[in-house]
Amino acid sequence: xxxxxxxxxxxxxxxxxxxxxxxxxxxxxxxxxxxxxxxxxxxxxxxxxxxxxxxxxxxxxxxxxxxxxxxxxxxxxxxxxxxxxxxxxxxxxxxxxxxxxxxxxxxxxxxxxxxxxxxxxxxxxxxxxxxxxxxxxxxxxxxxxxxxxxxxxxxxxxxxxxxxxxxxxxxxxxxxxxxxxxxxxxxxxxxxxxxxxxxxxxxxxxxxxxxxxxxxxxxxxxxxxxxxxxxxxxxxxxxxxxxxxxxxxxxxxxxxxxxxxxxxxxxxxxxxxxxxxxx
Amino acid sequence: xxxxxxxxxxxxxxxxxxxxxxxxxxxxxxxxxxxxxxxxxxxxxxxxxxxxxxxxxxxxxxxxxxxxxxxxxxxxxxxxxxxxxxxxxxxxxxxxxxxxxxxxxxxxxxxxxxxxxxxxxxxxxxxxxxxxxxxxxxxxxxxxxxxxxxxxxxxxxxxxxxxxxxxxxxxxxxxxxxxxxxxxxxxxxxxxxxxxxxxxxxxxxxxxxxxxxxxxxxxxxxxxxxxxxxxxxxxxxxxxxxxxxxxxxxxxxxxxxxxxxxxxxxxxxxxxxxxxxxx
Numbered sequence: 001x002x003x004x005x006x007x008x009x010x011x012x013x014x015x016x017x018x019x020x021x022x023x024x025x026x027x028x029x030x031x032x033x034x035x036x037x038x039x040x041x042x043x044x045x046x047x048x049x050x051x052x053x054x055x056x057x058x059x060x061x062x063x064x065x066x067x068x069x070x071x072x073x074x075x076x077x078x079x080x081x082x083x084x085x086x087x088x089x090x091x092x093x094x095x096x097x098x099x100x101x102x103x104x105x106x107x108x109x110x111x112x113x114x115x116x117x118x119x120x121x122x123x124x125x126x127x128x129x130x131x132x133x134x135x136x137x138x139x140x141x142x143x144x145x146x147x148x149x150x151x152x153x154x155x156x157x158x159x160x161x162x163x164x165x166x167x168x169x170x171x172x173x174x175x176x177x178x179x180x181x182x183x184x185x186x187x188x189x190x191x192x193x194x195x196x197x198x199x200x201x202x203x204x205x206x207x208x209x210x211x212x213x214x215x216x217x218x219x220x221x222x223x224x225x226x227x228x229x230x231x232x233x234x235x236x237x238x239x240x241x242x243x244x245x246x247x248x249x250x251x252x253x254x255x256x257x258x259x260x261x262x263x264x265x266x267x268x269x270x271x272x273x274x275x276x277x278x279x
Numbered sequence: 280x281x282x283x284x285x286x287x288x289x290x291x292x293x294x295x296x297x298x299x300x301x302x303x304x305x306x307x308x309x310x311x312x313x314x315x316x317x318x319x320x321x322x323x324x325x326x327x328x329x330x331x332x333x334x335x336x337x338x339x340x341x342x343x344x345x346x347x348x349x350x351x352x353x354x355x356x357x358x359x360x361x362x363x364x365x366x367x368x369x370x371x372x373x374x375x376x377x378x379x380x381x382x383x384x385x386x387x388x389x390x391x392x393x394x395x396x397x398x399x400x401x402x403x404x405x406x407x408x409x410x411x412x413x414x415x416x417x418x419x420x421x422x423x424x425x426x427x428x429x430x431x432x433x434x435x436x437x438x439x440x441x442x443x444x445x446x447x448x449x450x451x452x453x454x455x456x457x458x459x460x461x462x463x464x465x466x467x468x469x470x471x472x473x474x475x476x477x478x479x480x481x482x483x484x485x486x487x488x489x490x491x492x493x494x495x496x497x498x499x500x501x502x503x504x505x506x507x508x509x510x511x512x513x514x515x516x517x518x519x520x521x522x523x524x525x526x527x528x529x530x531x532x533x534x535x536x537x538x539x540x541x542x543x544x545x546x547x548x549x550x551x552x553x554x555x556x557x558x
Contacts, residue, residue, distance in 0.1 A: 270546035274553020
């Protein structure tokens with residue numbers, strides 16, 4: 001970078017006109033190396049592939065150059081046996097996909113909490129992205145301790161009275177086991193009139209997972225758009241994630257053109273990576 | 280930005296812990312507004328749509344959210360009548376596409392030069408992206424003066440002895456009419472072992488058009504990849520374009536997966552826009 005900066009300096013002083021050697025000795029850095037400079041990684045929230053089979057999901061993720069996946073239940077039903085779960089996980093792994101979490105998992109009863117932790121354990125993941133009823137949180141905390149599996153509670157904005165934003169999650173979990181945390185959905189956060197940059201900085205110590213997306217308005221009727229086409233301050237989000245030392249996944253949850261999402265997924269991940277590339 | 284910076288400052292000092300109001304008053308800036316802060320705009324080089332009809336091209340460009348096009352001859356043959364050309368141009372305009380140039384046009388004889396300028400005039404564009412034989416440049420200069428249509432000569436790297444890089448173009452045009460300039464292809468530049476950032480800064484005064492792309496190696500056998508997956512320093516390219524006050528088009532010439540290019544086009548434009556968003 002020193003050479004490059006010096007060059008810009010030269011360009012400014014007019015020394016260029018005198019003829020500077022064009023020897024180009026910058027190291028070759030590919031995008032994957034560039035990504036590797038950040039602690040956090042890109043992934044996909046399984047919901048994006050609602051209309052597709054496991055095989056199609058693998059194929060699309062390969063095209064988009066992304067390998068981390070939070071598995072949604074339509075690809076691996078909660079009622080699956082251990083063998084069925086192993087089979088789905090194996091398919092993903094054979095396709096070079098890393099299933100790092102399950103979710104979003106809703107839990108309305110203690111039985112559903114039990115089932116969710118068993119399900120995550122069978123899947124071999126150490127993270128559940130979920131939304132248990134408020135009253136179940138003490139019971140969920142027991143399970144977290146029993147299984148040593150983390151729970152990242154997902155906020156759903158103004159659509160849902162259950163955990164609208166990160167502040168609400170924080171207020172309900174701050175005194176619980178530190179393995180109970182937040183999956184901040186930056187789109188629902190913005191649709192809830194909140195600033196995801198602010199929330200990431202403020203609640204960063206308990207953010208385990210991030211759902212990345214973009215929206216066209218900061219109100220309930222805001223619609224999802226390709227990342228970069230909406231109003232979310234993506235450079236600010238990335239700066240905030242770096243600031244808190246976030247080392248989890250930024251998983252794209254793409255909910256537009258759900259029957260033909262590949263172009264939008266590719267554009268969104270491309271945009272996010274482009275911003276990541278800038279320092 | 281002041282508020283955001285102050286906030287980061289607060290976050291660093293721990294004042295956040297005391298509880299800062301989360302009032303969010305940042306202005307809503309959409310990507311199109313963000314793009315508008317730059318003098319240059321995004322476009323597509325028609326060659327990207329080699330396998331597709333005019334209608335399919337319009338459809339894909341709409342999906343990718345890009346509207347400026349340099350038309351390639353397979354969509355509008357050089358032998359077209361005025362009516363045929365008007366019909367193609369009208370189709371693009373009706374699809375909200377702005378045909379801002381024709382090319383890449385190769386010119387091997389004076390007759391082909393004549394035909395090219397007449398073709399551009401009939402198309403109503405003020406820019407030809409092309410590659411005339413070296414010996415024809417004095418004749419081309421006459422045509423530029425006669426038609427008041429600019430020519431941006433395209434460099435083709437190590438594949439082609441005709442204009443391998445911007446330095447070679449510059450050496451052949453510096454003393455010609457100032458409407459004779461350069462379409463710098465950053466991919467071929469890099470494959471020719473040159474640094475596109477350096478060349479943009481050095482030859483900026485005559486750069487009229489830019490072909491954006493990425494490559495995986497800085498040698499002749501370098502292959503095209505999605506922008507961001509290769510070795511080209513895109514933040515450096517954008518900084519250089521800003522430095523020279525470039526006000527033309529950065530047109531993606533996408534030559535990978537040519538039978539199914541939409542995902543790669545979307546990812547490439549997304550990445551470029553992501554970098555543009557950062558300042």
